[in-house]
Amino acid sequence: GENVEQHPSTLSVQEGDSAVIKCTYSDSASNYFPWYKQELGKGPQLIIDIRSNVGEKKDQRIAVTLNKTAKHFSLHITETQPEDSAVYFCAASIRLTGGGNKLTFGTGTQLKVEL
Amino acid sequence: DTAVSQTPKYLVTQMGNDKSIKCEQNLGHDTMYWYKQDSKKFLKIMFSYNNKELIINETVPNRFSPKSPDKAHLNLHINSLELGDSAVYFCASSQDRGGTYEQYFGPGTRLTVT
Numbered sequence: 001g002e003n004v005e006q007h008p009s010t011l012s013v014q015e016g017d018s019a020v021i022k023c024t025y026s027d028s029a030s031n032y033f034p035w036y037k038q039e040l041g042k043g044p045q046l047i048i049d050i051r052s053n054v055g056e057k058k059d060q061r062i063a064v065t066l067n068k069t070a071k072h073f074s075l076h077i078t079e080t081q082p083e084d085s086a087v088y089f090c091a092a093s094i095r096l097t098g099g100g101n102k103l104t105f106g107t108g109t110q111l112k113v114e115l
Numbered sequence: 116d117t118a119v120s121q122t123p124k125y126l127v128t129q130m131g132n133d134k135s136i137k138c139e140q141n142l143g144h145d146t147m148y149w150y151k152q153d154s155k156k157f158l159k160i161m162f163s164y165n166n167k168e169l170i171i172n173e174t175v176p177n178r179f180s181p182k183s184p185d186k187a188h189l190n191l192h193i194n195s196l197e198l199g200d201s202a203v204y205f206c207a208s209s210q211d212r213g214g215t216y217e218q219y220f221g222p223g224t225r226l227t228v229t
Contacts, residue, residue: 031214034217034218038156042222043119043205043220043223044205045220046217046219046220049215089158093215093216095214095216096171098168099146099166099168099211100146100148100163100171101215101216102163104160105157105158107155107156107157108156108157108158
């Protein structure tokens with residue numbers, strides 16, 4: 001089955017700096033790669049995603065890149081703010097025959113943005 | 116106007132008891148999921164239902180029995196609770212959007228078994 005590795009497990013940056021989180025996946029059938037932000041005591045919130053036929057996608061301060069050949073994808077956050085502090089999860093998705101998709105999550109990155 | 120809701124938010128119970136967690140989505144999605152998040156924050160799929168039909172059962176003990184009375188609801192019943200069942204359980208839903216399925220998560224139910 002799919003295996004997703006995520007690094008680093010913790011990341012501390014100064015406010016205004018950039019943060020980069022990297023993931024790798026193993027199953028070439030994965031075709032969709034969402035990123036989730038989870039704040040303390042809340043459910044994961046979808047913040048950005050990328051399909052396998054796209055190499056890069058940007059939404060304001062957040063961008064994702066995908067290298068299908070190397071099976072790598074990354075999350076880039078620029079101009080970090082204290083409210084960006086949270087746990088971030090990458091995931092790889094495989095579409096299911098019966099409907100829906102199966103998400104395999106990375107192990108999470110605790111991002112701390114310091115003033 | 117919550118998109119995916121779960122009840123209860125907290126559940127504390129003793130070993131051996133039976134408990135249920137309820138999930139409802141008002142997004143009109145046709146697929147719903149249950150995930151388990153352990154103490155190390157690792158998120159793992161347990162079940163998925165599409166139009167009330169079971170699609171995924173990820174080698175979850177048969178003490179866990181999901182039930183989907185309709186497309187908008189997916190409940191999780193757990194029999195004979197064990198200490199290892201303590202975790203946060205998340206419900207999610209999704210809809211096909213041109214071949215991709217954006218999954219939206221509920222706020223979670225923290226289950227503590229003593």
